[in-house]
Amino acid sequence: GIQVEQSPPDLILQEGANSTLRCNFSDSVNNLQWFHQNPWGQLINLFYIPSGTKQNGRLSATTVATERYSLLYISSSQTTDSGVYFCAVAGARGSSNTGKLIFGQGTTLQVKP
Amino acid sequence: DAGITQSPRYKITETGRQVTLMCHQTWSHSYMFWYRQDLGHGLRLIYYSAAADITDKGEVPDGYVVSRSKTENFPLTLESATRSQTSVYFCATARQDGYEAFFGQGTRLTVV
Numbered sequence: 001g002i003q004v005e006q007s008p009p010d011l012i013l014q015e016g017a018n019s020t021l022r023c024n025f026s027d028s029v030n031n032l033q034w035f036h037q038n039p040w041g042q043l044i045n046l047f048y049i050p051s052g053t054k055q056n057g058r059l060s061a062t063t064v065a066t067e068r069y070s071l072l073y074i075s076s077s078q079t080t081d082s083g084v085y086f087c088a089v090a091g092a093r094g095s096s097n098t099g100k101l102i103f104g105q106g107t108t109l110q111v112k113p
Numbered sequence: 114d115a116g117i118t119q120s121p122r123y124k125i126t127e128t129g130r131q132v133t134l135m136c137h138q139t140w141s142h143s144y145m146f147w148y149r150q151d152l153g154h155g156l157r158l159i160y161y162s163a164a165a166d167i168t169d170k171g172e173v174p175d176g177y178v179v180s181r182s183k184t185e186n187f188p189l190t191l192e193s194a195t196r197s198q199t200s201v202y203f204c205a206t207a208r209q210d211g212y213e214a215f216f217g218q219g220t221r222l223t224v225v
Contacts, residue, residue: 001172030211041201041219048213086155090211099163099210100171101146103156 002027002097006087006104013077013111021072021107023087027097031090032063034072037106038083046072046085077111084108115139117217119204125223126194134189134220136204144207145187146214147171147179149200156203162187163210194224 003026013019023032034046047054047061049070054061058077063070074081084106091097120135136145143164148156148171158171160179168179176198178190191198201221207214 031207031213033213035216043203043216045213045215050211088156088214093210099144099161099169100158101161101205101207101214102158102172103148105155 001100002029002089002091002102004087004089004102004104006085006107008107009105011107011109013109015077015079015111015113017077017111018073018075019077019109021074021085021087021109023070023072023089023104025068025070025087025089027068027095028092029065029068029089030092030098031088031101032065032070033088033101034061034070035086035088036081036083037086043086074109077109079111079113082109082111117204117206117215119202119217119220121220122218123221125225128195128224129193132191132194132222134191134202134204134222136187136189136217138185138187138206140206140208141184142206142208143184144210144212144214145181146205146207147177147187147189148203148205149173149198150203150219151200159189159202191222196224198222199224 036044051065087104146161147159204217
């Protein structure tokens with residue numbers, strides 16, 4: 001099946017710092033999403049970004065589908081950004097991974113005040 | 114608009130018992146998914162469904178049974194629960210293949 005690797009696994013920042021999270025995947029995809037899991041366990045949709053670049057406030061994401069990676073940028077981090085960030089992908093139509101939304105292992109972010 | 118509703122939110126059951134986790138959606142999305150989340154393993158896909166009466170295995174299907182007789186419901190059954198199935202279970206939906214997926218609040222299941 002499709003492999004999804006996220007890096008780094010853990011990240012500690014001081015409030016106000018910037019960071020970049022990476023997601024590599026092993027096959028062509030027709031869906032790529034970034035999620036934030038808050039301390040209460042809720043999964044929050046951040047970006048639906050199978051290709052291109054999007055921005056939402058202090059967060060932005062870029063997916064380069066031809067090179068099979070995506071980046072999530074967090075600028076001016078706040079303590080409320082703490083939690084686990086997941087990347088998830090679904091294989092392109094016609095592939096053996098069609099329809100399966102597969103998650104990476106996540107990046108655990110801690111923002112210190 | 115309730116979106117996705119998982120029930121129960123918390124469940125404790127005994128080893129060997131059958132237990133069913135429910136997932137209900139109000140969006141008429143075609144795709145539905147079940148995941149389990151364990152410490153150190155992220156979210157792993159158990160089963161998914163492309164439409165009513167169409168289901169397929171994910172990464173960790175053993176010990177689970179699903180059905181989808183109606184578009185809006187996708188129950189997950191543990192026919193004989195084991196302690197290794199203690200986990201948090203998430204249901205998700207997507208309008209179509211390749212579309213954005215949305216998650217329910219999760220069900221915390223403990224098998225004793």
